[in-house]
Amino acid sequence: MSYFGEHFWGEKNHGFEVLYHSVKQGPISTKELADFIRERATIEETYSKAMAKLSKLASNGTPMGTFAPLWEVFRVSSDKLALCHLELTRKLQDLIKDVLRYGEEQLKTHKKCKEEVVSTLDAVQVLSGVSQLLPKSRENYLNRCMDQERLRRESTSQKEMDKAETKTKKAAESLRRSVEKYNSARADFEQKMLDSALRFQAMEETHLRHMKALLGSYAHSVEDTHVQIGQVHEEFKQNIENVSVEMLLRKFAESKGTGREKPGPLDFEAYSAAALQEGNDETFAGSQGLSPSRTKPAGAGARATCSCRFPGARFRDMSRGG
Amino acid sequence: MSYFGEHFWGEKNHGFEVLYHSVKQGPISTKELADFIRERATIEETYSKAMAKLSKLASNGTPMGTFAPLWEVFRVSSDKLALCHLELTRKLQDLIKDVLRYGEEQLKTHKKCKEEVVSTLDAVQVLSGVSQLLPKSRENYLNRCMDQERLRRESTSQKEMDKAETKTKKAAESLRRSVEKYNSARADFEQKMLDSALRFQAMEETHLRHMKALLGSYAHSVEDTHVQIGQVHEEFKQNIENVSVEMLLRKFAESKGTGREKPGPLDFEAYSAAALQEGNDETFAGSQGLSPSRTKPAGAGARATCSCRFPGARFRDMSRGG
Numbered sequence: 312m313s314y315f316g317e318h319f320w321g322e323k324n325h326g327f328e329v330l331y332h333s334v335k336q337g338p339i340s341t342k343e344l345a346d347f348i349r350e351r352a353t354i355e356e357t358y359s360k361a362m363a364k365l366s367k368l369a370s371n372g373t374p375m376g377t378f379a380p381l382w383e384v385f386r387v388s389s390d391k392l393a394l395c396h397l398e399l400t401r402k403l404q405d406l407i408k409d410v411l412r413y414g415e416e417q418l419k420t421h422k423k424c425k426e427e428v429v430s431t432l433d434a435v436q437v438l439s440g441v442s443q444l445l446p447k448s449r450e451n452y453l454n455r456c457m458d459q460e461r462l463r464r465e466s467t468s469q470k471e472m473d474k475a476e477t478k479t480k481k482a483a484e485s486l487r488r489s490v491e492k493y494n495s496a497r498a499d500f501e502q503k504m505l506d507s508a509l510r511f512q513a514m515e516e517t518h519l520r521h522m523k524a525l526l527g528s529y530a531h532s533v534e535d536t537h538v539q540i541g542q543v544h545e546e547f548k549q550n551i552e553n554v555s556v557e558m559l560l561r562k563f564a565e566s567k568g569t570g571r572e573k574p575g576p577l578d579f580e581a582y583s584a585a586a587l588q589e590g591n592d593e594t595f596a597g598s599q600g601l602s603p604s605r606t607k608p609a610g611a612g613a614r615a616t617c618s619c620r621f622p623g624a625r626f627r628d629m630s631r632g633g
Numbered sequence: 634m635s636y637f638g639e640h641f642w643g644e645k646n647h648g649f650e651v652l653y654h655s656v657k658q659g660p661i662s663t664k665e666l667a668d669f670i671r672e673r674a675t676i677e678e679t680y681s682k683a684m685a686k687l688s689k690l691a692s693n694g695t696p697m698g699t700f701a702p703l704w705e706v707f708r709v710s711s712d713k714l715a716l717c718h719l720e721l722t723r724k725l726q727d728l729i730k731d732v733l734r735y736g737e738e739q740l741k742t743h744k745k746c747k748e749e750v751v752s753t754l755d756a757v758q759v760l761s762g763v764s765q766l767l768p769k770s771r772e773n774y775l776n777r778c779m780d781q782e783r784l785r786r787e788s789t790s791q792k793e794m795d796k797a798e799t800k801t802k803k804a805a806e807s808l809r810r811s812v813e814k815y816n817s818a819r820a821d822f823e824q825k826m827l828d829s830a831l832r833f834q835a836m837e838e839t840h841l842r843h844m845k846a847l848l849g850s851y852a853h854s855v856e857d858t859h860v861q862i863g864q865v866h867e868e869f870k871q872n873i874e875n876v877s878v879e880m881l882l883r884k885f886a887e888s889k890g891t892g893r894e895k896p897g898p899l900d901f902e903a904y905s906a907a908a909l910q911e912g913n914d915e916t917f918a919g920s921q922g923l924s925p926s927r928t929k930p931a932g933a934g935a936r937a938t939c940s941c942r943f944p945g946a947r948f949r950d951m952s953r954g955g
Contacts, residue, residue: 312879312883314882314883314885314886314887315882315886317886317890317893318886318887318889318890318891318892318893319886319890319891319892320891320892320893320894320895320896321890321892321894322892322894323891324891324896325891326890326891326892329889329890329891332697333697333698333699333885333889334698336695336697336698336699336700336701337699337700339695339697339698340694340695340698340700340701343694343695343704346690347687347690347707350686350687350690351687354680354683354684354687357679357680357683358676358679358680361676361679362676364672365669365672365673365676368668368669368672369669372662372665372669373658373661373662373665375654375655375658375661376655376656376658376659376661376662377655377658377659377837377840377841378658378659378662378840378841378844379658379662381844381848382665385669438896445899449904449905449908452908453908453909453911456908456909483905486901486904486905486908487901487905490899490900490901490904491901493899494898494899497896497897497898497899498898500896501895501896512882515699515885516878516882518699518700519699519700519881519882520878522700522703523873523878526703526873527873530866530869530870530873533866534866534870537859537862537863537866540859541859541863544852544856544859547852547855548852548856551845551848551849551852556841556842556845557634559841560636560637560834560837560838560841561634561636563636563837564636564637564639564640564641565636565640567640567651567655568639568640568641568643568648568651569640569641569642569643569645569646569647569648570640570641570642570643570644570648571639571640571642571643572642572643572644573642573823574642574646574760574819574822575819576816576819576820577767577812577815578812579808579812579813582771582808582812583771583774583805583808583809586771586774586775586778586808587775587778589775
């Protein structure tokens with residue numbers, strides 16, 4: 312529907328001016344959209360960097376203790392979130408390029424349009440000019456008529472009456488010409504104004520369709536990222552759930568465990584007999600020219616002895632409240 | 634399953650030390666979790682503030698032009714996003730309080746636990762002590778046996794042999810006592826170590842369950858916000874779709890429109906007759922003591938004249954490329 316062709320007339324014929332200045336806002340809103348998206352891209356980039364920093368915080372989590380493996384879940388999740396927001400930043404930066412490219416096209420269209428509507432501006436000015444003459448011409452005619460009427464009432468001479476009548480006729484003729492000029496200017500204005508209004512509307516329509524397509528692209532990028540972020544959150548939740556408490560305890564026990572063999576009890580008879588056997592072996596080994604190794608433990612009893620070598624000193628600080 | 638009761642034995646009996654130091658990491662990981670959530674809360678707060686700033690950018694979008702109403706959609710959406718992230722910030726700040734509260738409880742539990750495992754530390758040290766005596770005692774016994782054997786082979790006097798045998802018996806007795814002490818210390822250690830391992834595991838299990846509950850709460854808050862953000866995005870997309878190009882054109886035409894009445898054509902006869910009528914009215918009005926108003930337009934023709942009053946001068950700058 313031709314909204315512009317209908318709503319921009321009115322008493323003062325400001326319509327063309329209003330339309331022209333509004334249409335000039337098109338490239339401004341395009342620039343503003345680019346600024347808005349740029350700001351959003353910066354926000355996403357900042358968020359992405361902060362998430363990468365958060366990921367480092369997670370990877371600095373103490374590697375000791377049973378909770379340690381869960382830091383990896385945090386780290387992975389933060390890294391992925393950082394990536395999602397970085398990807399959005401890049402998509403928005405690409406979109407800004409599209410917006411700016413459109414802005415350049417738009418400026419060309421506007422320049423062309425300006426050339427096309429110049430004649431409407433002329434028509435507006437011509438109509439304005441003749442409209443200013445019209446009341447003067449009309450007043451002049453009215454005065455002549457009143458003069459003639461006054462002379463008639465005062466029964467002035469026929470000669471004076473004839474002179475007055477001639478003046479009235481001239482004034483009427485002048486008024487007729489003014490009316491004709493006005494009608495011609497008005498018709499020209501109406502046609503050109505309608506043309507321009509339709510042209511402006513078509514331009515705005517194209518502009519708005521283009522802008523809405525850009526907004527669609529913006530919304531699409533944001534939504535895409537939102538879906539990805541949702542997957543990262545879901546993954547995080549699943550990973551936390553998957554790492555059961557039992558698994559953490561087992562993992563810890565297996566990785567930090569010191570061994571499953573308890574120190575065995577010693578049997579005196581076996582232990583002393585083994586010592587003697589060891590002594591005999593050494594005597595024999597000595598006669599074979601091997602170096603003596605009396606203190607070296609061997610056999611079951613010796614293993615038990617070995618199990619008993621405690622780093623006792625290392626615990627002392629603990630009892631002092633370390 | 635008792636993972637701790639199984640995996641922390643081994644040759645050097647370091648198990649208790651490893652477990653004790655690992656369990657001490659519990660409060661550290663709690664503190665680290667609080668730090669992590671605090672950092673995340675700060676990130677969300679920063680994002681929220683940036684979004685509020687973005688909303689202002691949107692509300693500063695040019696109010697002229699057909700695109701103007703769409704800035705409102707941007708503004709509302711940015712405001713809502715700011716709110717979502719602010720709400721997440723607050724939820725995370727509450728969660729930090731929960732984490733810190735748990736951290737305090739945990740420290741109390743750890744203090745109590747430390748008191749309970751002190752006797753295990755003693756048992757470890759006693760076992761370490763007797764284990765160091767054992768090889769010496771064994772070596773002494775072995776030497777006595779070898780001395781006795783050597784004397785026997787050298788056919789030494791019975792008196793010397795008896796002396797050597799007495800020494801061997803004493804050494805055997807000493808070794809037997811050492812073995813008994815070791816066995817007693819070992820049994821005590823095994824029982825206490827097992828008790829402590831189970832106690833440590835129970836503590837870690839409780840710790841991990843608590844931490845996982847906190848992580849669940851964290852994931853829940855993040856997910857809640859994610860759902861809300863999704864709604865804001867959906868709303869944004871819908872609002873953009875709902876504001877059709879036609880609606881924007883109509884809205885613009887209706888709000889910025891200058892009027893729907895075109896300047897009408899003038900009919901000379903009617904226009905001049907109206908002028909005369911006006912003149913007569915004024916003469917009449919003048920005789921009634923009313924002020925003259927010759928220039929005041931009246932009737933259809935006069936309305937048309939009125940429509941023609943152009944602000945022609947205002948367009949001049951446009952033709953100069955304004």
